[in-house]
Amino acid sequence: MNNKITCKECDNAACFIKRRCSAEWLKKIELKKIQIEHKAKDVIFREGGYVEGVYFIQKGKVKIAAKGADNKEQIVRLAIEGQILGHRGSGDEKYPISAVALCDTTVCFIDNDTLYDAFMNIPKLTIQMMEFYSRELRKTEIRMKYLTQMNVKEKIAEALLFIKQIFGINPGDGTLNGSLSRQEIADLTGVMAEQVSRELGEFEKGNLIKKTGRRLKLINEHGLREIVKKYGIEQYAEQK
């Protein structure tokens, strides 16, 4: 891990916290926070490591995944700017999941003690953190249902809609703002990478997606929704 620890006063530091704190508390937290820059594929924290604090994403995209038998990966969540990684641990708690940067990413680390101090003094911050976890719980429960009930084509269609909602599209040309490998789409849906290839091929024939080279470029949201409509797919987009 070749991270650069800058700790400088940056403009959008810990945006989650910044929008919810008084100036006085923000100052205290600024002193304690550690800002870390990651390159794509860098591990932010690793399954099995000790929980020492919480990470806030300032910039970039992150996948949160757990390893199962035979090192098979399950991506449980995708996260972007403004979202939270990990949780406040107690005692010698360990992470059950890993967080990996999908592109150049800046996170802001705040240790357990500083957080606890803030939580005890800023009720609104704690409430919003609680609501973040509660909202993520509901989203995860809904995806759980999809993963058990959909067939492969539907799962992949749903995953593409999910990716579009999380990553967003570039204003202007409307192309997808970021992309996942076939294997990562497989890890997200719990199917085999070969099957992802096949379905993406089918989807392209049906004008449901567009690729340039290997990269997924355009997602025909309307068409894909047609495939999964009987499940009444939810909106995953984060409310700011």
Next chain:
Amino acid sequence: MNNKITCKECDNAACFIKRRCSAEWLKKIELKKIQIEHKAKDVIFREGGYVEGVYFIQKGKVKIAAKGADNKEQIVRLAIEGQILGHRGSGDEKYPISAVALCDTTVCFIDNDTLYDAFMNIPKLTIQMMEFYSRELRKTEIRMKYLTQMNVKEKIAEALLFIKQIFGINPGDGTLNGSLSRQEIADLTGVMAEQVSRELGEFEKGNLIKKTGRRLKLINEHGLREIVKKYGIEQYAEQK
């Protein structure tokens, strides 16, 4: 829904809150809380209904499930005494899931406004609620991984261990304290009820479980763990 609303001052009222409040605040909350008794199979709240507050389980067992296409159900969580159902809603939010009593159950309802008031004034309560959701999120993420990676036999073995941990066993004879129907085990694992029957038959032959009549009575934890050991199954039991 033939619920009896009693509202009396009961001994273990809102145990989650009781253990985390000053006497002064407990009194305020006691005045506002509504205690509701449910029979087995009663709906506590229904998918699509408006979120008006949070329920705390005082006594009993509850399944939390979401309906998918063709009304196929996915049980996302089992909850017992001391746990929380639902979340604080904002605006005209609706439940994405239903909660149904599995046996005679007493819950305690606290409305959004009273909760907000309490959260703003009792930091420790908010922190522990946050930790509850964050813990449930991690448990759900782990089960998500299992559901996509395990085969049917493994999923059912895992579900039986899950049930044992949540329901517990009767002290004395060591029999399972509560039970689910074949269909409910199917809804928990995302497999077909017929397959559950078949596997339970196999498990009984291998002395991994014992049935009396239709009811699941004994679960050989050690034997079942053997089946799922390559996943390193986690402990789901709630820390009090």
Next chain:
DNA sequence: CGCGTCCTTGAACCGCGTCAAGCCAGGTGG
């Protein structure tokens, strides 16, 4: 004791995981 609901068992089909082979994009070094 009778009926309804849930459970059990069998058989057939097919979706998708598995294995294997070849391809192509994109990065690297000359």
Next chain:
DNA sequence: CCACCTGGCTTGACGCGGTTCAAGGACGCG
């Protein structure tokens, strides 16, 4: 700037696990 090389992607064939459909059985309630 081109040629090579490597890791990801694509495609095909095959077989099994698990869903589906169907019929019969038994538990438990009234």
